Amino acid sequence: MVSLIAVFARIIIGAIFLISGLAKISDPGRFILTLREFRLFPEVIVPFTAIWLPWLELLLGLCVLVGLLHRTSALILACLNAGFLAAILSVIVRGIEVDCGCFGMLADMLGLPDMADMKAVVRNVVFIGLCLLIFFSRKEALSLEGYIRQGGKR
């Protein structure tokens, strides 16, 4: 049962971060603007963060989805989400109305709400919970890592 929940969590988290990374990579200019609107980072590191963060999300999402280094990937994603959560809480506290930029251009295409508000906070808390569930679940069901460990005998 636990292994089934962990696999389900892996599929959800992996797909979300894979898609969100791809959406941000396809429109880096927009992500730079979003980062500037948060007024958290010094201008020098904004372009670098805008280039690197989507690729980190893409790679970690892919690793969680296929089950390769998925526990470490889930732990990094939990830390990343904690950072996003802190950033969103800071704009809420400062009273800045800003697009959260979580899903890049995909939010516009699908008409999804993408504001940095309490809904985004709840969503991030759920994501952190799922990531920690993946990290603490030691089962390797339906994972590439488990398949490799067993020498491809499955």
Next chain:
Amino acid sequence: MKRILREAMVLIALSLAMALLFNAASPTGIKLNRKPLPASQEAPVEAR
């Protein structure tokens, strides 16, 4: 713990390499290390 740290470093380095390579190869890539223009060469505000 040591293994997790090692794997995390590999993932972070790999994502960084992918990001920088893709950014350098992409025609819409963001230019890093761009020095700010001196005030005299900046475009007028209405032209930005």
